[in-house]
Amino acid sequence: MVKKILGTVLILALLSVAVVQAIEKDRSEDKIITQPATKNISVEKMSGIKVGLKAPDFELETLEGKKVKLSDFEGKKVMLNFWATWCPPCKAEMPHMQKFYEEAGDKIQILAVNIDPKNNVAGFAEEMNLHFPILLDKDDKVMKMYQILSIPTTYFIDKDGIIQNKFIGAMSLDKMREFFENQ
Incomplete structure (x- = not known):
């Protein structure tokens, strides 16, 4: 029963x-959310931290065990991505993120927050040939902080730590470039 x-x-x-x-x-x-003045989609109706707000700071460990804080990258543009190894759209966007990471160099910091660290994230990263920082949200603290309901979800944060854009779903390389250029 x-x-x-x-x-x-x-x-x-x-x-x-x-x-x-x-x-x-x-x-x-x-599935684009831009500045609150955008009339296409009501930001207030969408889940998660809102565009135009200061991105909440957090500290997580990388796959290598190094502690990383979001605030460590203040003064730099950040692409903050929430994903999981079992998520097909997440898998689809990973090669695009790697290519974007290689293209952007030190112009933008990619932080990929994995929400399922009990799975073999290191093996997944190796298999996908990923070299950008992967952070492990072991207790779902950051996922809850950002109110993530759907993955992948990506935030583009400006040099002042303000969320400029939010994208729900798998991103193409062109979309990543577009968001980076519009910041």
Whole structure:
């Protein structure tokens, strides 16, 4: 009886996630959220930290065990990405992020926050040939802080630590370039 109830709850939770993602996909062709003055999408209706606000500071460890704070990069543009190894759109955007990382050099800092560090994140990074910093959110603290409901979710943060753009879904290399150039 308990197994049936747990199974039902799990199925309902997965169904809810699918419905939310389908709704978000229909909201906008590109799923772009820009400055609050944008009339295409109401920022207030979307989940997560809002565009135009100061990005909350946090500290996480890299795959190598080095502690990294978001505030360490104040004065530099930051692309903050939330992802998981089991997420197909996340897998799809990783080669684009690596290419963008190589192109941007020291002009922008990419921080990829992994929300499932119990999985083999290091093996995934090696298999995908990823060289940008991957941070491990072991206790979901940062994911909760940024109110992440759907992955991948990417924030573009300016040199002053202000969130300039937010993108929900897999990003193409062209979209990454566009957001970087518009900051």
